[in-house]
Amino acid sequence: MSEALDDSGADKETVLERRRTYLLRELIEQIKYQLEGQNVECFHFGSQSEATTTPGLQSDIDFLGSYHQFNIMTIWEDWKASMDNLLMLRDDTIPPQQYLLQVIEKKTPEPVTSLINDEFVAKDTGQVLLSAEKCKQRIEYEHKVKTCGDVTKNGPSVSFFT
Structure with missing residues (x-):
């Protein structure tokens, strides 16, 4: 099993590097929000940040912003x-x-x-x-105004690409 994971690009080093990368992304997002005057804590989770996906699966990036207002x-x-x-x-x-x-x-x-x-x-x-x-409608409107991008709503979540 370990050999198969290594061959697919999911070896131990890759896993650790992906985890470090997503921790850094969280920090960068948090700094961005602070510069905008917002008190937001940022979290990445799911298969991308946990490095439980393999290249080619096109897994999404799960992100949660916790607004402390x-x-x-x-x-x-x-x-x-x-x-x-x-x-x-x-x-x-x-x-x-x-x-x-x-x-x-x-x-x-x-x-x-x-x-x-x-x-x-x-x-x-x-x-x-x-x-x-x-709230989802407001997020959708704000995103379209800022980036002219599309928003996908699935249950309680709102997704978009920036």
């Missing part, structure tokens, strides 16, 4: 002043690996009650939620 709360005690607070909610209408995000006030730990942002939607119960679909 949001405080994601699992309980009310997690609320933080002067931040965009979102409370994770479970609902029987969504897949078990997903959550609804209820919008919480910045100045007091109380739910937002009006649709003061284009990316908010109201649930039948009156709860104001952050709309994943509207």
Whole structure:
């Protein structure tokens, strides 16, 4: 098995080099965001960064940007002043690996009650939620304006090439 992997370009040295490369890419992306005035933490994951793919498979590059403007709360005690607070909610209408995000006030730990942002939607119960679909539409629009490139939406993810 090791011989076959070595022959396909997935030997130990290649694996280590690919991992170093993607760690460096994360750092470069993070510096780019800092220069733009954004507090974003960057992560590459999946077969490319883990070097579990071989040349010729044309694997995609999985990237996650964690924007630190949001405080994601699992309980009310997690609320933080002067931040965009979102409370994770479970609902029987969504897949078990997903959550609804209820919008919480910045100045007091109380739910937002009006649709003061284009990316908010109201649930039948009156709860104001952050709309994943509207966020994806904004990302798609911003990407098209900046790069004139196409965007692919698959489930909760948005993909594009830059």
